[in-house]
Amino acid sequence: MAEQKCEVCRKPAKQFCSSCREVFYCSRDCQKQDWKTHKAKCKPFVIKTHPVYGRYMVASRDIRAGEVILKEPHLVIGPKQRSAPVCLGCHKSVTGSYICKGCNFPVCAPSCEISKYHKAECQVLARATGKIRIDNMSAAHPAYECILPLRCILLKESDPKKWEEIRNMQDHVEDIKNTELHNVIQRNTVEFLKHYLKFDGVDSEEVYRVCGILMTNSFELKHHGTKVRGLYAQSAMMAHDCIPNTKHTFETDSTMILRATRVIPKGSAITSTYTNTLWNTLQRRKQIKVAKFFLCNCRRCSDATELGTHLSTLVCSQCGGDVVSTKPLDMDASWACTKCNQSILGRTVFWGNQQLYKELRGFDSSTARPLEQFLEHYQKALHPRHWFFMEAKFAIVKMFGNHPNYRYRDLSREQVEKKVSYCRELLELADVIDPGLSLFRGTLLFELQAALVALAKILLSNEIITKEKTQDYMSEAVTLLHEASEILKHEPEMESGGLDAKLKALSDELDL
Numbered sequence: 001m002a003e004q005k006c007e008v009c010r011k012p013a014k015q016f017c018s019s020c021r022e023v024f025y026c027s028r029d030c031q032k033q034d035w036k037t038h039k040a041k042c043k044p045f046v047i048k049t050h051p052v053y054g055r056y057m058v059a060s061r062d063i064r065a066g067e068v069i070l071k072e073p074h075l076v077i078g079p080k081q082r083s084a085p086v087c088l089g090c091h092k093s094v095t096g097s098y099i100c101k102g103c104n105f106p107v108c109a110p111s112c113e114i115s116k117y118h119k120a121e122c123q124v125l126a127r128a129t130g131k132i133r134i135d136n137m138s139a140a141h142p143a144y145e146c147i148l149p150l151r152c153i154l155l156k157e158s159d160p161k162k163w164e165e166i167r168n169m170q171d172h173v174e175d176i177k178n179t180e181l182h183n184v185i186q187r188n189t190v191e192f193l194k195h196y197l198k199f200d201g202v203d204s205e206e207v208y209r210v211c212g213i214l215m216t217n218s219f220e221l222k223h224h225g226t227k228v229r230g231l232y233a234q235s236a237m238m239a240h241d242c243i244p245n246t247k248h249t250f251e252t253d254s255t256m257i258l259r260a261t262r263v264i265p266k267g268s269a270i271t272s273t274y275t276n277t278l279w280n281t282l283q284r285r286k287q288i289k290v291a292k293f294f295l296c297n298c299r300r301c302s303d304a305t306e307l308g309t310h311l312s313t314l315v316c317s318q319c320g321g322d323v324v325s326t327k328p329l330d331m332d333a334s335w336a337c338t339k340c341n342q343s344i345l346g347r348t349v350f351w352g353n354q355q356l357y358k359e360l361r362g363f364d365s366s367t368a369r370p371l372e373q374f375l376e377h378y379q380k381a382l383h384p385r386h387w388f389f390m391e392a393k394f395a396i397v398k399m400f401g402n403h404p405n406y407r408y409r410d411l412s413r414e415q416v417e418k419k420v421s422y423c424r425e426l427l428e429l430a431d432v433i434d435p436g437l438s439l440f441r442g443t444l445l446f447e448l449q450a451a452l453v454a455l456a457k458i459l460l461s462n463e464i465i466t467k468e469k470t471q472d473y474m475s476e477a478v479t480l481l482h483e484a485s486e487i488l489k490h491e492p493e494m495e496s497g498g499l500d501a502k503l504k505a506l507s508d509e510l511d512l
């Protein structure tokens, strides 16, 4: 290795920054002296260019599971593309009882009229010739589509560095032009800003590009209880993977905290998911194509059995064998039984997927009966571990013991046993598709420990097990709870006492 020079005094150096391992020092004094400057640049990753992903984030050293990879403030946040009226000062939902005196958009109160988010755009929105009127507070209103693009463009004057970072992002403009979104962007953002608001901060093409940048790079987050979107310069460089190795949370000021969910070896891509890890391949690929304009070819998407999870597998109507795609990366390819070769058209499978997903999403969330009927009804059509069954089981896991209609004290032994068994099945799945310190695993570990305690209580009170035997249940529950707490402690709703409150409510419920 070439001799390294001290970052501060340029003398030969052997010590290095233990966090990024990129910068060398001759002594602790020099390192201490440099920390103020180095702190801002010290990261365990570099941005490289990949022939398929484009720019992407690569670990510059081994990263530990749970380690914070990056804490990053937003460049800009604001309403989602389709948004019901929200306060432009703080993004809370609005009743319509107070209207901004400058621009006629609903806001919470006078303080929101002059908030840092709204002040600059208010002057542009105020130019609306016919004055904007927003009456219905519960339906999406097209006037909100221009807000976040406008906030980005206004940075050109107020914060040119941020504006350059935004302009440097990928836009997929040519792909968007071929979709039905083209006219929506053109009408509700480009023409609205240029013609209705007479905004001349940038030309029409640049406005369109900003819309493409927002579609390609935005993260969804909650701000004051409302789902909004935001741009983050470095986190946007993460490539997608259907088995991601990071998770992210947001602080109340919308700073993003990116953490490794498992060990990321030096030289590996640091990835996030642009979709939902529980969805099956057809659904994930379709959604990524529509929202992010590429087709994922990761190892999970390339494997017809989704790495043995069978989230996509159907049951053959002729022989009961497994029916899987003949070419998983070709959405039009036919599907065939691995035993008898009976085949089905790819588009028929896709159509069936959509219908069943609609059915599943339409169920009343306060009763388990439709989910249980769904599990029975499709036994002959779907593999026992098919995505829809896993979704239905996850919904039951979250309902039993948590929903007021299904308090632990009201559950039967069979219901609690069902919850335990579904948790174990889902944890096996999580170990493949979302392993390590993922929110999915954390949630399942928490639910499983609670169900085990509830089950031990039922079995003991019915004299099915002895007091000594309950210790086995309890010690497993304690181990699970310890792991769940380690994972969930960073989730916003669990921080500042949220986890303790959840545990207290659970122990009251279980009468411990």
Ligand SMILES: C[S@@+](CC[C@H](N)C(=O)[O-])C[C@H]1O[C@@H](n2cnc3c(N)ncnc32)[C@H](O)[C@@H]1O
Residues within 6 Å of the ligand: 052, 053, 054, 055, 056, 169, 170, 172, 216, 217, 236, 237, 238, 239, 240, 241, 292, 293, 294, 295, 296, 297
């Ligand atoms: C948020 S940007 C990521 C940064 C981007 N690669 C760049 O150079 O600016 C998302 C875009 O990156 C590309 N990309 C990310 N992950 C990918 C993957 N797994 N396969 C192919 N393209 C990917 C796609 O073009 C996608 O729309």
